[in-house]
Amino acid sequence: MRPTLVVLNAGSSSLKFQVFDRLDDVDPKVVWKGQYEGLGQRARFRVARDTAAIVDEAQWAAEEGVDHEFALMHLVTWLQQYRNERKLVAIGHRVVHGGDAYAAPVLVDDEVVARLETLSPLAPLHQPHNLQPIAIARRRIPDVPQVACFDTAFHHNQTEIATMYALPKDIRDRGVRRYGFHGLSYDYIASVLEDTDPRLASGRVVAAHLGNGASLCALSGGVSLATTMGFSALDGLPMGTRCGAIDASVVFYMLREMGHTAEEAERVLYTQSGLLGVSGLSNDMRTLRREAPSNADARKAIDLFVYRIIRETGSLIAVLGGIDGLIFTAGIGENDAATRAAVVAGLSWTGLTLDEAANTAGGPRISSSASPSAWVIPTNEELVIARQTRDVINAARHSV
Ligand SMILES: Nc1ncnc2c1ncn2[C@@H]1O[C@H](COP(=O)(O)OP(=O)(O)O)[C@@H](O)[C@H]1O
Numbered sequence: 426m427r428p429t430l431v432v433l434n435a436g437s438s439s440l441k442f443q444v445f446d447r448l449d450d451v452d453p454k455v456v457w458k459g460q461y462e463g464l465g466q467r468a469r470f471r472v473a474r475d476t477a478a479i480v481d482e483a484q485w486a487a488e489e490g491v492d493h494e495f496a497l498m499h500l501v502t503w504l505q506q507y508r509n510e511r512k513l514v515a516i517g518h519r520v521v522h523g524g525d526a527y528a529a530p531v532l533v534d535d536e537v538v539a540r541l542e543t544l545s546p547l548a549p550l551h552q553p554h555n556l557q558p559i560a561i562a563r564r565r566i567p568d569v570p571q572v573a574c575f576d577t578a579f580h581h582n583q584t585e586i587a588t589m590y591a592l593p594k595d596i597r598d599r600g601v602r603r604y605g606f607h608g609l610s611y612d613y614i615a616s617v618l619e620d621t622d623p624r625l626a627s628g629r630v631v632a633a634h635l636g637n638g639a640s641l642c643a644l645s646g647g648v649s650l651a652t653t654m655g656f657s658a659l660d661g662l663p664m665g666t667r668c669g670a671i672d673a674s675v676v677f678y679m680l681r682e683m684g685h686t687a688e689e690a691e692r693v694l695y696t697q698s699g700l701l702g703v704s705g706l707s708n709d710m711r712t713l714r715r716e717a718p719s720n721a722d723a724r725k726a727i728d729l730f731v732y733r734i735i736r737e738t739g740s741l742i743a744v745l746g747g748i749d750g751l752i753f754t755a756g757i758g759e760n761d762a763a764t765r766a767a768v769v770a771g772l773s774w775t776g777l778t779l780d781e782a783a784n785t786a787g788g789p790r791i792s793s794s795a796s797p798s799a800w801v802i803p804t805n806e807e808l809v810i811a812r813q814t815r816d817v818i819n820a821a822r823h824s825v
């Protein structure tokens with residue numbers, strides 16, 4: 426039976442997974458990769474071999490209410506067909522919020538679970554979906570180790586000033602600070618910079634993770650100096666359904682003058698804002714692109730998204746003292762050539778120029794300028810989780 430690792434990555438609209446073996450190689454080898462997307466709406470399941478050939482797929486109508494929990498149980502059943510060939514040695518989980526306590530991946534035990542549960546209010550679209558599979562696996566397969574890998578950990582070495590809010594000490598002492606997210610994705614990007622262009626590995630890079638959640642990260646020599654998300658994954662850029670950075674007074678206004686409860690205000694800012702809120706149509710860039718020619722609100726949503734990316738990139742370029750490279754990744758960054766073209770145009774003052782044919786073809790290099798350069802790099806958060814999980818398991822074995 427082949428030693429095998431399963432990796433789970435629950436995003437706000439998706440459950441992604443990969444199955445790995447050859448765990449003693451430099452990088453574990455992917456056997457299958459798949460995802461459930463559109464959870465809560467029309468949901469779709471697809472799984473491919475490492476060679477990218479689709480081996481199975483399924484679809485559910487919106488009325489069937491396919492959510493994260495259904496997807497997880499469907500995946501458990503799907504994996505059962507291989508139980509006689511493979512020995513599951515660990516499950517690696519993306520956990521969006523590690524708070525102050527966790528700057529590195531950890532082996533899950535009762536104490537870890539208890540601490541991570543206290544962070545759920547800071548990541549309501551993610552943390553419950555990250556912790557549920559851990560709880561189910563610990564109950565059903567208690568002998569299999571579970572490893573939690575954090576979105577926040579990659580940003581832990583930022584300076585105190587970069588992570589501080591200008592708030593009184595008693596509030597800051599409660600862990601109220603900028604944490605930053607999408608760290609597993611930025612860790613992957615940092616790990617491939619040397620092979621992409623050695624000037625980027627030692628240089629000043631802005632990485633743009635533009636998916637249903639969206640953020641930017643300033644990387645200097647592959648290390649995170651600053652990022653647009655803060656205390657929670659609500660901050661920074663506007664996203665599929667999240668508002669991004671707004672004046673905190675907007676919340677007081679909603680509570681006092683508009684009669685919202687705190688729960689209603691939270692729901693509006695997390696689930697009814699962003700591309701969906703501005704367009705009144707959809708959180709999905711594919712739908713907005715399709716409707717934009719005849720729908721002014723869809724155009725406005727896209728324009729605001731692009732404008733905020735350009736503005737925030739300028740701020741990160743100031744932190745870096747210049748820019749050598751711009752990287753696009755995640756659902757929109759990897760697939761939406763028009764967003765990339767508009768962002769590069771807005772940054773032409775840096776010397777960036779677009780290679781239109783390469784951009785339309787999807788990269789990898791999409792700038793005609795060599796420095797600064799612009800790139801499309803498909804992210805692979807699951808590979809980072811697999812690397813971290815394997816290392817945590819090996820370290821635990823050696824310590825007994
Ligand atoms: N072909 C495409 N063209 C434009 N946008 C796309 C395309 N495919 C996916 N997207 C965008 O990417 C988003 C999903 O990104 P992803 O990074 O997978 O999300 P999550 O935040 O759930 O991990 C979709 O909501 C959609 O806006």
Ligand SMILES: CC(=O)OP(=O)(O)O
Pocket residue numbers: 435436437438521576606607636637638639658
């Ligand atoms: C942190 C976050 O927003 O993640 P995702 O983009 O997967 O929703």
Ligand SMILES: [Mg+2]
Pocket residue numbers: 436437636638
């Ligand atoms: Mg994601």
